[in-house]
Amino acid sequence: MRAAAALAILSLAVGAQRILAAAAPAAPPAGAGGEWRMPAGDDAATRFSRLQQIDAANAPHLRPLWTFSTGVLGGHEGQPLVVDDTMYVVTPWPNVLYAFDLTRPGYPLKWKYRPDVNADAIGESCCDAVNRGAVFADGKIIYNLLDGHTVAVDAATGRRIWKTKIADVADGETTTMAPFVVRDRVLVGASGGEFGIYGWLKALDLHTGRIVWTAHNLGPDAGMLVRPGIFHPPYVSGTELGARSWAHGTWKHGGAPVWGWISYDPKLDLIYYGTGNAGPYDADERAGDDRWTSSVLARRPEDGALVWAYQFTPHDSWDYDATGAMILADLTIAGRRVDALVHFDKNGFAYTLDRATGRVLVAKPFAHVTWATSIDLADGRPVVDPAMQTGVAEGNVKGICPSLEGGVSPSSPAAYSPRTHLFYTSTNNLCMDYAASRVSYLKGTPYIGVTSPYMAGPGGNLGAFIAWNGATGRIAWKDPERYPSWSGALATAGNVVFYGTLDGWFKAVDATSGKLLYRFKVGSGVVGNPIAYRGPDGRQYVAVYAGIGGDWALLAGDTRSDDPTDVRAPADFIKDIASRTSQGGIVWIFGL
Amino acid sequence: MSPVQRSPRNLRLRHAVRLALPGALALVFAGSYGATPPAAAPVAAPPVAAAPVAAPGVRNPAHLAADGMAPPGPSVRNPYHGNTKIAKAGAALFTSMNCDGCHGGDGSGWVGPSLADGRWRYGGSDAAVFRSIFYGRPKGMPAFGGVLGARGVWVLVTYLKSLPAPPDVPTESWRRR
Numbered sequence: 051m052r053a054a055a056a057l058a059i060l061s062l063a064v065g066a067q068r069i070l071a072a073a074a075p076a077a078p079p080a081g082a083g084g085e086w087r088m089p090a091g092d093d094a095a096t097r098f099s100r101l102q103q104i105d106a107a108n109a110p111h112l113r114p115l116w117t118f119s120t121g122v123l124g125g126h127e128g129q130p131l132v133v134d135d136t137m138y139v140v141t142p143w144p145n146v147l148y149a150f151d152l153t154r155p156g157y158p159l160k161w162k163y164r165p166d167v168n169a170d171a172i173g174e175s176c177c178d179a180v181n182r183g184a185v186f187a188d189g190k191i192i193y194n195l196l197d198g199h200t201v202a203v204d205a206a207t208g209r210r211i212w213k214t215k216i217a218d219v220a221d222g223e224t225t226t227m228a229p230f231v232v233r234d235r236v237l238v239g240a241s242g243g244e245f246g247i248y249g250w251l252k253a254l255d256l257h258t259g260r261i262v263w264t265a266h267n268l269g270p271d272a273g274m275l276v277r278p279g280i281f282h283p284p285y286v287s288g289t290e291l292g293a294r295s296w297a298h299g300t301w302k303h304g305g306a307p308v309w310g311w312i313s314y315d316p317k318l319d320l321i322y323y324g325t326g327n328a329g330p331y332d333a334d335e336r337a338g339d340d341r342w343t344s345s346v347l348a349r350r351p352e353d354g355a356l357v358w359a360y361q362f363t364p365h366d367s368w369d370y371d372a373t374g375a376m377i378l379a380d381l382t383i384a385g386r387r388v389d390a391l392v393h394f395d396k397n398g399f400a401y402t403l404d405r406a407t408g409r410v411l412v413a414k415p416f417a418h419v420t421w422a423t424s425i426d427l428a429d430g431r432p433v434v435d436p437a438m439q440t441g442v443a444e445g446n447v448k449g450i451c452p453s454l455e456g457g458v459s460p461s462s463p464a465a466y467s468p469r470t471h472l473f474y475t476s477t478n479n480l481c482m483d484y485a486a487s488r489v490s491y492l493k494g495t496p497y498i499g500v501t502s503p504y505m506a507g508p509g510g511n512l513g514a515f516i517a518w519n520g521a522t523g524r525i526a527w528k529d530p531e532r533y534p535s536w537s538g539a540l541a542t543a544g545n546v547v548f549y550g551t552l553d554g555w556f557k558a559v560d561a562t563s564g565k566l567l568y569r570f571k572v573g574s575g576v577v578g579n580p581i582a583y584r585g586p587d588g589r590q591y592v593a594v595y596a597g598i599g600g601d602w603a604l605l606a607g608d609t610r611s612d613d614p615t616d617v618r619a620p621a622d623f624i625k626d627i628a629s630r631t632s633q634g635g636i637v638w639i640f641g642l
Numbered sequence: 643m644s645p646v647q648r649s650p651r652n653l654r655l656r657h658a659v660r661l662a663l664p665g666a667l668a669l670v671f672a673g674s675y676g677a678t679p680p681a682a683a684p685v686a687a688p689p690v691a692a693a694p695v696a697a698p699g700v701r702n703p704a705h706l707a708a709d710g711m712a713p714p715g716p717s718v719r720n721p722y723h724g725n726t727k728i729a730k731a732g733a734a735l736f737t738s739m740n741c742d743g744c745h746g747g748d749g750s751g752w753v754g755p756s757l758a759d760g761r762w763r764y765g766g767s768d769a770a771v772f773r774s775i776f777y778g779r780p781k782g783m784p785a786f787g788g789v790l791g792a793r794g795v796w797v798l799v800t801y802l803k804s805l806p807a808p809p810d811v812p813t814e815s816w817r818r819r
Contacts, residue, residue, distance in 0.1 A: 169780045169781050171782070174782065490740070495739065497743070498740075615759075615763040617751065617759040
């Protein structure tokens with residue numbers, strides 16, 4: 051659809067990359083060191099910090115050391131970066147980039163970059179005008195503006211180096227994800243699963259911003275960069291899988307957006323990312339498996355070629371995006387060492403895959419699930435309860451769990467500790483009714499077609515923070531939460547795990563037991579992701595955003611105070627959230 | 643996106659509407675009230691999308707939500723004010739144009755503000771609501787004038803103004819559980 055790369059240049063680049071790979075040094079240790087240079091801290095998306103100054107013994111003595119109001123009320127998803135004694139913070143729309151000098155008292159700004167971002171993009175955003183963060187590479191801070199642009203800013207001066215239009219707001223495409231960098235490729239995707247987009251991933255040149263390749267996630271093989279002999283999905287075969295699995299060409303507005311997280315295995319030279327829901331929400335309008343929505347795709351970063359793909363939720367009928375993190379971890383499963391990929395899906399199952407082939411090794415529910423009874427490891431497909439199938443013909447289907455907010459929100463990425471061999475993640479305990487309705491595609495307008503009220507799942511608590519064993523598919527421990535748990539997780543070598551709650555508590559818990567070690571009320575609900583770094587003084591710090599938002603269901607209690615016309619009906623399932631928190635973006639730094 | 647690029651978008655949209663929504667539009671434009679508005683109620687003609695020129699000092703014309711179209715002037719008057727049949731047609735149009743995708747079912751509010759609570763960000767007179775729909779508003783409300791024309795927009799206005807505003811309760815309180 052968009053830029054096509056010259057084959058000659060590509061093959062040259064692939065050749066050069068092979069030489070590089072041959073001479074590559076041993077892989078760096080898992081996790082982040084003193085800096086936090088990319089969204090998840092490392093290529094494997096572990097959100098693990100090797101710092102261990104803060105441990106279970108001293109964590110009760112943590113205290114807030116510094117705060118900064120971003121001046122923006124939208125949902126503060128994502129996380130800061132720390133590079134070379136500078137902290138970088140990106141706000142939700144209007145996507146201001148702040149650079150704080152961590153070497154001076156009070157951390158004054160070195161500079162502030164205020165791009166001109168088209169406000170039309172706010173109306174094309176399904177779920178608040180969020181931004182999931184920046185990435186550092188080659189002296190540049192690179193991030194997405196909501197209105198379909200990627201910018202690279204000089205990390206030292208704040209001057210813009212390049213700006214590339216990657217998405218079209220008029221088509222319902224907005225850009226909320228954090229870019230990911232592999233060598234000289236900047237990988238970016240677009241949101242728009244609620245606007246009938248034709249989802250894609252693009253690679254830009256790190257130095258110029260030029261679009262090198264565009265790979266669609268659905269539709270014909272040519273657009274998907276499916277090449278004979280390279281693409282080997284684990285459970286299906288044949289050509290044109292991304293087009294033939296849709297009734298009468300409905301892939302054209304089928305969604306499969308990319309708004310989550312990317313990870314990278316240097317040994318296999320593969321990137322991994324998840325795709326979002328199929329559109330519209332009325333599944334009757336697009337009979338078939340609807341590949342590759344709600345899937346994980348493995349591609350070569352150099353040329354974008356698709357190597358394998360696995361669909362978590364065929365014929366998505368419940369808005370089960372698979373855009374959550376794909377965490378790469380080396381696990382021992384039944385005595386065998388496996389290069390694994392672990393993913394907590396909105397559909398309520400946690401999957402452990404062989405990341406070389408995409409085959410499912412373990413798949414068990416981590417939240418309350420009613421739409422399917424299990425995942426069949428022989429063919430990789432969920433065993434769907436026919437009574438939970440939705441569509442206009444099915445009427446109002448009741449008691450579906452998880453709700454379309456997911457067993458976990460993909461914007462709340464999990465962490466993995468190689469110390470405990472456990473994964474840590476927020477979860478939601480929500481169910482829904484689902485009444486699909488016919489909808490017409492109108493370019494740039496919502497393409498949804500459902501009424502889907504939520505209710506609490508069993509037990510009554512609306513969320514929990516859990517530790518998960520990816521080798522056995524079992525919960526190791528569980529900390530119930532009053533509200534849906536919506537923040538990302540941070541694991542550290544000090545055996546302390548950090549997360550925040552929707553009612554505004556920032557928490558440190560013991561990685562082995564889940565015991566609460568410390569908590570502090572941070573002024574607004576936490577939907578961002580904590581990070582750890584070593585300050586110029588050699589001490590360990592933990593930083594996190596407060597700022598509730600990101601999905602409008604979370605704001606249903608009329609919590610916006612700057613706009614007297616913003617009066618929404620309170621949602622029955624969470625009606626008292628406004629008594630405990632309110633909107634407003636704040637950066638927090640904690641330390642001993 | 644510039645206003646220049648937006649005009650073709652509107653044309654495509656209009657085309658899509660013809661293909662996808664014959665029922666809803668037939669109801670609106672050829673239904674119970676006829677194809678033309680009552681003669682006694684003149685309606686501002688849909689402005690022609692003249693070549694848009696950025697106003698002096700406006701750095702990014704795409705931020706202007708009016709699509710470069712001339713305003714209809716102070717005489718804007720709703721030809722269907724209080725017409726319940728038209729209001730009913732407007733409810734159908736509200737759904738078929740995917741308005742509910744942002745503003746919620748029955749206009750009760752979602753990502754877009756509620757249109758049923760009696761509080762109006764850009765004014766609640768028929769003319770002000772007309773302008774919001776016809777020309778769009780900053781922070782994400784698209785301009786639908788090019789798709790619906792003035793009459794279609796008045797049908798929506800009539801529907802929205804027919805929604806009974808609940809009593810304004812500025813106090814929220816939470817009892818201790």
